Amino acid sequence: MCGIVGYIGKRNSLQIIFDGLKRLEYRGYDSAGVAVIDEDNNINSFKKAGKVKELEVEFDKDLLAGKIGIGHTRWATHGEPNDNNAHPHFDMNKNITIVHNGIIENYKTLKKKLSLEGFTFSTDTDTEVLANLIEFHYKQKGSFEIAVRLALTEVEGTYGIACLCKSEPDKIIIARMGSPLMFGLGKDEIIVSSDAAAIINHTKNVIYLEDGEMAILKKDSFQIKTIEDEDIYREVQKIEYDLEEIEKGGFEHFMLKEICEQPEAIRNTYRGRINFETGVVKLGGLESVKEKLFNAKRIILTGCGTAWHAALVGEYMLEQYCRIPTEVEYASEFRYRNPIINKDDIVILISQSGETADTHAALKEAKKLGATTVGIVNVVGSTIARAVDAGTYIHAGPEIGVASTKAFTCQLMSLALITLMIGKNKGTISESELKEIADELKVLPDKMKQIIDKRNDYKFIAEEFKDSRNFLYLGRGFNFPVALEGALKLKEISYIHAEGYPAAEMKHGPIALIDENMPVVFIAPKDKTYDKIISNIEEIKARKGKIISIATEDDNEIQNYSDYILRVPNTLPIFSPILNSIPLQFLSYYIATARDCNVDQPRNLAKSVTVE
Numbered sequence: 001m002c003g004i005v006g007y008i009g010k011r012n013s014l015q016i017i018f019d020g021l022k023r024l025e026y027r028g029y030d031s032a033g034v035a036v037i038d039e040d041n042n043i044n045s046f047k048k049a050g051k052v053k054e055l056e057v058e059f060d061k062d063l064l065a066g067k068i069g070i071g072h073t074r075w076a077t078h079g080e081p082n083d084n085n086a087h088p089h090f091d092m093n094k095n096i097t098i099v100h101n102g103i104i105e106n107y108k109t110l111k112k113k114l115s116l117e118g119f120t121f122s123t124d125t126d127t128e129v130l131a132n133l134i135e136f137h138y139k140q141k142g143s144f145e146i147a148v149r150l151a152l153t154e155v156e157g158t159y160g161i162a163c164l165c166k167s168e169p170d171k172i173i174i175a176r177m178g179s180p181l182m183f184g185l186g187k188d189e190i191i192v193s194s195d196a197a198a199i200i201n202h203t204k205n206v207i208y209l210e211d212g213e214m215a216i217l218k219k220d221s222f223q224i225k226t227i228e229d230e231d232i233y234r235e236v237q238k239i240e241y242d243l244e245e246i247e248k249g250g251f252e253h254f255m256l257k258e259i260c261e262q263p264e265a266i267r268n269t270y271r272g273r274i275n276f277e278t279g280v281v282k283l284g285g286l287e288s289v290k291e292k293l294f295n296a297k298r299i300i301l302t303g304c305g306t307a308w309h310a311a312l313v314g315e316y317m318l319e320q321y322c323r324i325p326t327e328v329e330y331a332s333e334f335r336y337r338n339p340i341i342n343k344d345d346i347v348i349l350i351s352q353s354g355e356t357a358d359t360h361a362a363l364k365e366a367k368k369l370g371a372t373t374v375g376i377v378n379v380v381g382s383t384i385a386r387a388v389d390a391g392t393y394i395h396a397g398p399e400i401g402v403a404s405t406k407a408f409t410c411q412l413m414s415l416a417l418i419t420l421m422i423g424k425n426k427g428t429i430s431e432s433e434l435k436e437i438a439d440e441l442k443v444l445p446d447k448m449k450q451i452i453d454k455r456n457d458y459k460f461i462a463e464e465f466k467d468s469r470n471f472l473y474l475g476r477g478f479n480f481p482v483a484l485e486g487a488l489k490l491k492e493i494s495y496i497h498a499e500g501y502p503a504a505e506m507k508h509g510p511i512a513l514i515d516e517n518m519p520v521v522f523i524a525p526k527d528k529t530y531d532k533i534i535s536n537i538e539e540i541k542a543r544k545g546k547i548i549s550i551a552t553e554d555d556n557e558i559q560n561y562s563d564y565i566l567r568v569p570n571t572l573p574i575f576s577p578i579l580n581s582i583p584l585q586f587l588s589y590y591i592a593t594a595r596d597c598n599v600d601q602p603r604n605l606a607k608s609v610t611v612e
């Protein structure tokens with residue numbers, strides 16, 4: 001959600017913090033602020049509602065000069081996104097300054113307690129309560145480190161924090177519980193961030209904090225401890241991607257870049273993991289649990305949003321090719337409905353960011369109940385990736401656009417690889433089928449590129465439909481979840497209401513919505529459901545709905561029923577969701593840009609949802 005950046009070293013911190021915040025803005029973007037310690041050890045701060053870029057010009061660079069500072073880009077949880085509620089927050093004595101990501105659940109109780117001690121508050125935020133709580137302990141103990149520690153032992157909820165103390169101006173203290181936080185080790189400098197994207201142009205050497213840990217950072221040294229005051233030794237890790245990967249590289253938006261990157265991203269997902277001669281798949285990260293996977297009596301797939309859609313496709317794959325009963329759960333519901341989970345169950349957690357709070361909570365619940373947990377994650381070293389029993393990275397590369405695109409198709413590819421691995425072992429996929437799938441995989445990226453190369457065709461359709469108020473997306477089998485995903489993409493970046501349904505379900509209610517103003521997107525591959533889809537199309541046509549069909553190139557019949565056709569190359573059913581997703585991504589992208597929407601940072605959204 002929110003983004004945190006901090007700097008301590010020899011350089012002026014403001015620009016470094018600003019550049020970092022710009023890179024993190026995709027995580028949250030309703031307000032931003034910085035606080036910097038100047039040469040006279042005063043803490044100066046500026047914060048405002050709005051996007052980082054817009055605010056940059058308003059910051060007084062002289063006032064905010066200094067070599068130690070913290071900054072924040074916010075996605076509001078407590079208190080509306082206005083100047084006052086923006087971070088950093090101060091305690092009432094202006095001794096402690098803090099930026100915070102997460103939610104302090106017991107902040108009302110703590111606020112009451114502090115009010116009785118004479119503390120006053122000037123914002124609606126939970127964060128200001130924490131600043132005052134630290135100051136409360138500081139006044140008693142006279143130590144910044146002890147004050148932070150004691151305050152955090154009283155806090156319930158989640159946090160990633162970075163704080164400054166006017167009385168101890170030579171350090172930044174950071175701490176984490178449920179919200180990602182790391183620091184990069186440069187030459188005589190340390191850069192703090194909630195995401196490696198803000199660190200990578202300074203250093204690739206990072207240290208990730210774990211839950212329940214804090215770090216005391218000075219310009220040339222650091223110390224990691226638990227909140228209970230035990231010393232921690234932590235290995236330095238290397239960030240695996242390069243700066244270019246998180247820049248737009250000539251594309252107008254990150255989302256467009258990421259859609260177009262998909263052929264390469266998919267190649268990265270399967271590279272080195274499949275033997276093309278035999279179709280045998282080996283996923284190194286799953287070696288330790290492979291016997292459990294092969295003998296699984298039940299698999300539960302879980303995630304949120306787009307990742308949940310990927311899970312639905314995974315259910316079709318695993319049941320069809322591996323004959324393993326598979327269930328899909330919303331991660332946000334999982335732990336609240338007292339799920340029946342057995343020790344033999346495999347729970348697969350799907351998450352691009354690896355930081356989604358609900359998915360992480362589902363993981364903890366699954367572990368508590370004794371299941372084997374497996375991650376399908378993009379961000380290397382993320383919380384979920386580190387907490388699962390075993391996992392496979394999708395290797396999609398950094399995804400900055402808030403709407404997930406390449407991560408979705410790479411999640412589908414990872415699920416396909418897991419399916420092939422299990423199916424081969426169980427004998428539910430024949431040798432010849434395996435070989436056929438492997439052969440198709442070799443040409444899949446080129447087929448994806450063929451769709452991408454024709455992206456300009458979508459602009460015309462986008463112009464036609466940019467003023468529509470509603471859309472329906474219909475698909476069957478493997479492509480029903482793709483319909484859901486297409487509808488989600490349109491909703492989130494163009495603010496047009498859209499729903500996805502299994503095509504046959506339309507008759508059970510949604511058909512009442514059909515009139516000449518309703519565009520209906522049909523995903524109509526030439527598979528065993530094709531004739532049924534055609535019947536569904538006719539039902540819509542009879543009621544004057546506008547038909548946009550995603551159809552294969554060899555389909556000469558579809559033009560008799562469709563107002564618009566978006567062509568995709570033919571492929572095997574297991575890969576059809578991957579190809580069919582791309583036209584839907586472009587459709588939403590071009591409709592959103594035709595409506596002048598901010599596709600990379602849609603309103604009210606944030607890239608990784610680290611609060612429940």
Ligand code: F6R
Nearest residue numbers: 305306307351352353356403404
């Ligand atoms: C939609 C989208 C979200 C995420 C969801 C889960 O385009 O991006 O629905 O898929 O918030 O996020 P991750 O995959 O990071 O757990």
